[in-house]
Amino acid sequence: xxxxxxxxxxxxxxNGHLYHLRKAKTLIxxxxxxxxxxxxxxxxxxxxxxxxxxxxKVAANMGVDIVFELPFVYCIQDASGFAxxxxxxxxxxxxxxxxxxxxxxxxxxxxxxxxxxLYEQPKSFKKLLNKNLKKGLSFPNARKFALVExxxxxxxxxxxxxxxxxxxxxxxxxxLNALKLYDSKIIPHTIQRIKAGxxxxxxxGEISSATAIRNLIEKNEMSKVKQxxxxxxxxxxxxxIEKGKAPIIFEDMRDMVLAKLRMMKKEELMQIDGxxxxxxxxxxxxxxxxxxxxxxxxxxxxxxxxxxxxxxxLLKIFFDLKEKDMKLYNSHGPQYLRVLAFTKKGQELLGKMxxxxxxxxxxxxxRYRKIYNRLNDKLLSSNxxxxxxxxxxxxxxxxxxxxSNIYTLLYKNTNLSSYEPDKKEKVIIL
Amino acid sequence: xxxxxxxxxxxxxxNGHLYHLRKAKTLIxxxxxxxxxxxxxxxxxxxxxxxxxxxxKVAANMGVDIVFELPFVYCIQDASGFAxxxxxxxxxxxxxxxxxxxxxxxxxxxxxxxxxxLYEQPKSFKKLLNKNLKKGLSFPNARKFALVExxxxxxxxxxxxxxxxxxxxxxxxxxLNALKLYDSKIIPHTIQRIKAGxxxxxxxGEISSATAIRNLIEKNEMSKVKQxxxxxxxxxxxxxIEKGKAPIIFEDMRDMVLAKLRMMKKEELMQIDGxxxxxxxxxxxxxxxxxxxxxxxxxxxxxxxxxxxxxxxLLKIFFDLKEKDMKLYNSHGPQYLRVLAFTKKGQELLGKMxxxxxxxxxxxxxRYRKIYNRLNDKLLSSNxxxxxxxxxxxxxxxxxxxxSNIYTLLYKNTNLSSYEPDKKEKVIIL
Numbered sequence: 001x002x003x004x005x006x007x008x009x010x011x012x013x014x015n016g017h018l019y020h021l022r023k024a025k026t027l028i029x030x031x032x033x034x035x036x037x038x039x040x041x042x043x044x045x046x047x048x049x050x051x052x053x054x055x056x057k058v059a060a061n062m063g064v065d066i067v068f069e070l071p072f073v074y075c076i077q078d079a080s081g082f083a084x085x086x087x088x089x090x091x092x093x094x095x096x097x098x099x100x101x102x103x104x105x106x107x108x109x110x111x112x113x114x115x116x117x118l119y120e121q122p123k124s125f126k127k128l129l130n131k132n133l134k135k136g137l138s139f140p141n142a143r144k145f146a147l148v149e150x151x152x153x154x155x156x157x158x159x160x161x162x163x164x165x166x167x168x169x170x171x172x173x174x175x176l177n178a179l180k181l182y183d184s185k186i187i188p189h190t191i192q193r194i195k196a197g198x199x200x201x202x203x204x205g206e207i208s209s210a211t212a213i214r215n216l217i218e219k220n221e222m223s224k225v226k227q228x229x230x231x232x233x234x235x236x237x238x239x240x241i242e243k244g245k246a247p248i249i250f251e252d253m254r255d256m257v258l259a260k261l262r263m264m265k266k267e268e269l270m271q272i273d274g275x276x277x278x279x280x281x282x283x284x285x286x287x288x289x290x291x292x293x294x295x296x297x298x299x300x301x302x303x304x305x306x307x308x309x310x311x312x313x314l315l316k317i318f319f320d321l322k323e324k325d326m327k328l329y330n331s332h333g334p335q336y337l338r339v340l341a342f343t344k345k346g347q348e349l350l351g352k353m354x355x356x357x358x359x360x361x362x363x364x365x366x367r368y369r370k371i372y373n374r375l376n377d378k379l380l381s382s383n384x385x386x387x388x389x390x391x392x393x394x395x396x397x398x399x400x401x402x403x404s405n406i407y408t409l410l411y412k413n414t415n416l417s418s419y420e421p422d423k424k425e426k427v428i429i430l
Numbered sequence: 431x432x433x434x435x436x437x438x439x440x441x442x443x444x445n446g447h448l449y450h451l452r453k454a455k456t457l458i459x460x461x462x463x464x465x466x467x468x469x470x471x472x473x474x475x476x477x478x479x480x481x482x483x484x485x486x487k488v489a490a491n492m493g494v495d496i497v498f499e500l501p502f503v504y505c506i507q508d509a510s511g512f513a514x515x516x517x518x519x520x521x522x523x524x525x526x527x528x529x530x531x532x533x534x535x536x537x538x539x540x541x542x543x544x545x546x547x548l549y550e551q552p553k554s555f556k557k558l559l560n561k562n563l564k565k566g567l568s569f570p571n572a573r574k575f576a577l578v579e580x581x582x583x584x585x586x587x588x589x590x591x592x593x594x595x596x597x598x599x600x601x602x603x604x605x606l607n608a609l610k611l612y613d614s615k616i617i618p619h620t621i622q623r624i625k626a627g628x629x630x631x632x633x634x635g636e637i638s639s640a641t642a643i644r645n646l647i648e649k650n651e652m653s654k655v656k657q658x659x660x661x662x663x664x665x666x667x668x669x670x671i672e673k674g675k676a677p678i679i680f681e682d683m684r685d686m687v688l689a690k691l692r693m694m695k696k697e698e699l700m701q702i703d704g705x706x707x708x709x710x711x712x713x714x715x716x717x718x719x720x721x722x723x724x725x726x727x728x729x730x731x732x733x734x735x736x737x738x739x740x741x742x743x744l745l746k747i748f749f750d751l752k753e754k755d756m757k758l759y760n761s762h763g764p765q766y767l768r769v770l771a772f773t774k775k776g777q778e779l780l781g782k783m784x785x786x787x788x789x790x791x792x793x794x795x796x797r798y799r800k801i802y803n804r805l806n807d808k809l810l811s812s813n814x815x816x817x818x819x820x821x822x823x824x825x826x827x828x829x830x831x832x833x834s835n836i837y838t839l840l841y842k843n844t845n846l847s848s849y850e851p852d853k854k855e856k857v858i859i860l
Contacts, residue, residue, distance in 0.1 A: 256689035291848040
């Protein structure tokens with residue numbers, strides 16, 4: 001049995017995603033395909049443009065047999081934390097045999113060489129990295145230059161600079177790293193991605209970036225959007241807009257985020273993951289003299305702290321994600337397998353997973369307390385095989401619920417702000 | 431020298447306020463008149479309909495020589511805490527000789543009799559009060575019935591029931607109580623108020639309640655508003671509306687308050703002043719299943735916890751006002767005299783106060799840190815007479831700034847959300 005795993009955000013699902021999914025299937029020829037997908041907040045440090053249920057529904061319709069939710073605490077992390085969560089889910093299903101990810105270089109050999117260095121952290125590499133960090137370089141840049149220097153000194157011939165500047169390659173490196181971390185037997189594969197596509201802002205027709213499509217949705221240029229996404233994705237999007245549930249944008253969080261920041265003391269800010277080296281002062285000061293979030297993040301960002309990092313950290317501040325907790329989450333990985341949607345084929349695979357997965361599979365989130373109690377009750381032989389640590393399990397899943405309950409406050413239709421989606425929405429079955 | 435002190439909210443300043451102010455002046459014939467006025471949040475547990483600077487400007491134009499700001503931590507308390515703050519300000523000026531307050535009964539003798547019982551808390555009264563509280567009565571009701579029983583048992587003839595059911599009389603009782611607390615020499619006076627005027631919702635022409643006028647402003651029925659308020663009050667109101675700074679309503683806080691509540695754990699809620707006896711569960715539960723604040727407070731309220739109390743407590747939760755801190759604030763009273771506006775005559779009086787007041791007078795809030803340092807520096811003989819406790823001073827004034835910086839987030843003109851009013855607005859001089 002071959003099971004293909006992919007890591008996605010589908011924010012929203014567009015033609016490029018469909019192309020990628022089909023290509024990956026052609027490459028692997030899997031019996032089943034599963035995806036781990038960001039929830040209501042995404043790795044750019046923003047709320048998703050439409051909610052996780054709508055996006056999962058599209059994914060299942062487009063050929064993913066099971067859609068798992070990436071727990072919230074991993075969604076808004078940098079490439080490394082994001083990969084730790086995503087690969088953790090795929091690995092702990094205990095059924096995934098292959099993963100495929102997009103890569104600008106599509107050179108698995110070089111990616112693997114680099115990720116081995118990052119994983120093993122040889123002393124001389126670490127020294128170079130620290131030297132660069134002390135110069136005031138951002139972490140991605142410090143790491144990039146340290147790697148180049150390290151590889152040069154070990155007479156490695158390949159030009160790695162390119163790889164370390166491309167978003168999919170960087171994410172790919174972290175996937176490889178995470179596979180090592182979990183001592184995983186999953187086989188990684190890459191498929192070619194067109195350079196710089198990810199952040200391209202302009203609409204480029206049938207194959208456009210998610211950024212470009214989100215911009216069009218925001219401007220309500222729906223006829224163009226229609227060209228860039230599969231028809232089902234378009235229909236779901238339209239329906240969500242009609243209901244007043246989409247589009248959700250970063251700025252919709254203005255009141256709650258600015259209010260929270262203006263109230264926080266520097267000592268509290270300094271406990272948050274990623275807030276250090278004076279960032280606490282910048283967030284605190286600029287929260288008072290910025291009128292909106294775009295202004296705020298542009299004021300806070302520096303050469304060293306990039307815009308995306310500032311946005312991700314802003315969400316961590318808002319959600320009170322402390323450094324000590326994040327360390328725990330990142331060293332233990334996700335603790336459950338929450339299913340958002342599945343197909344008939346997916347149901348078959350879920351049946352097999354019931355006896356195989358290392359974590360409890362959650363299809364009815366309202367039962368999360370019962371599962372917690374059972375995880376705590378070591379006497380029940382049926383749960384012995386679950387590796388989940390009960391307290392971490394509880395914290396992580398409650399964060400998913402919280403993220404949903406905050407997300408509903410962003411709906412234009414405020415009547416829907418009270419509907420507690422994780423309690424009310426049933427798992428989607430196709 | 432006679433100095434008249436009044437306690438006001440002027441939310442907004444209407445004809446009834448002008449009538450009351452003139453009547454008080456006729457009664458006392460003072461050399462100067464000063465007011466202590468709520469800041470950006472008021473005792474109903476809501477943001478003020480227009481900001482403290484606009485309201486102070488109107489007050490100074492209408493015949494108040496100095497407008498002091500009631501520190502935020504007292505603005506959103508029940509009658510007792512509100513009075514502690516307001517009378518504290520008037521008392522610590524060391525110049526006020528008389529206060530006048532509106533009263534439905536206008537029977538100072540009976541009010542004083544009752545307030546003495548409340549102040550001295552005789553054992554048999556306390557017993558009756560506790561008995562009633564245990565029955566599940568709200569505090570105001572438990573107190574009311576205990577007083578009636580206590581006075582009956584001591585053969586006091588007057589019917590006090592009426593007094594204890596009227597909002598101005600209740601507030602009056604607390605003013606008298608606070609005067610005792612500060613061992614004040616200020617002489618209290620009452621002027622008759624028409625029963626039930628305070629909460630009357632309908633517009634009743636030239637003399638309408640603040641509630642009725644706020645409702646009209648919200649509905650943009652400005653021609654009616656014009657009939658109910660002095661022309662300068664109307665002009666200021668119009669200008670604030672034009673600037674996008676008014677009207678501000680309770681529901682404008684929806685996002686920030688619901689987000690905060692949905693994120694709080696019950697243990698955190700239980701530390702907040704006034705959150706007890708299961709209220710933590712009600713706030714927590716209903717924050718998730720209410721779409722807006724009106725829904726929330728109506729869901730949370732019970733027989734025992736009245737709507738206004740629920741709203742005040744909601745603001746305490748939002749601003750993180752813990753029980754332990756409030757106890758400190760209420761036992762020490764306000765620690766500074768912040769001036770929002772003064773007239774030429776007021777300037778004269780401020781000159782005298784410089785040598786007399788028990789607390790530092792603040793006209794330039796940006797100097798608040800310097801004043802803090804000087805309060806801490808006991809060696810400076812010029813500050814020896816100030817009774818302020820530096821740490822409490824600092825907490826209280828920083829809460830005023832925070833309240834302003836949250837209030838600006840409620841402006842319809844979001845460009846003004848970044849202007850830090852307490853730094854940018856100069857004291858108003860007429």
